[in-house]
Amino acid sequence: MNQKQDVLNCEERLRAAMVAGDVETLSELIEDDLVFTGPMGDVTTKTEDLEAHRSRTLQIQQLDLFETALHPVHGFIVAMTKAKLExxxxxxxxxxxxxxxxxxxxxxxxxxxxxxxxxxxGDL
Structure with a gap:
């Protein structure tokens, strides 16, 4: 498999784990020193993200990805996607x-x- 296909597979694993609240798989797919900026400008660490799923503070009913594009950049891959979220x-x-x-x-x-x-x- 090529790198883009590998990352597409990881994107799907991540999506499925988020919907299922599968903290073990999320932990496997997230770097220990993750920095994630949410829609309100809040910066979240891996520990905080996993705890939101573990405690069910965050419960995702639907997360459908579309218009995904992958861009290799110096050994990294930037994934840009849109999602319908509930x-x-x-x-x-x-x-x-x-x-x-x-x-x-x-x-x-x-x-x-x-x-x-x-x-x-946008709105659903």
Whole structure:
């Protein structure tokens, strides 16, 4: 398989793990020093992200990716995708169309997300 296909597979594993609240798989796919900027400008670490899933503070009912594009850059792959999202966060409903950018890095443990950003771009 080529690198882009590997990352596409990882993107799908990540999506499925987020919907399922599968903290073990999420941990495998996220770098220990992750920096993720959410749609409100909040910066989240790996520990915080995993805890939101573990505690069910974040519950994703639907996360459908579309218009995914991958761009290799100096040993990294930048994944840009849009998603239809329906979720609850801290018991508040969240829904809409979101744009995600993730920086994938391949290390000893395979492809993992090192950084990411999410912005709300529209209504469902």
């Amino acid at each position: 979720a609850t966060y801290d018991q508040h409903p969240v829904s809409g169309i979101f744009a995600y950018t993730r920086l994938w890095h391949k290390g000893a443990q395979g492809w993992r997300v090192a950084a990411g950003h999410c912005s709300r771009i």
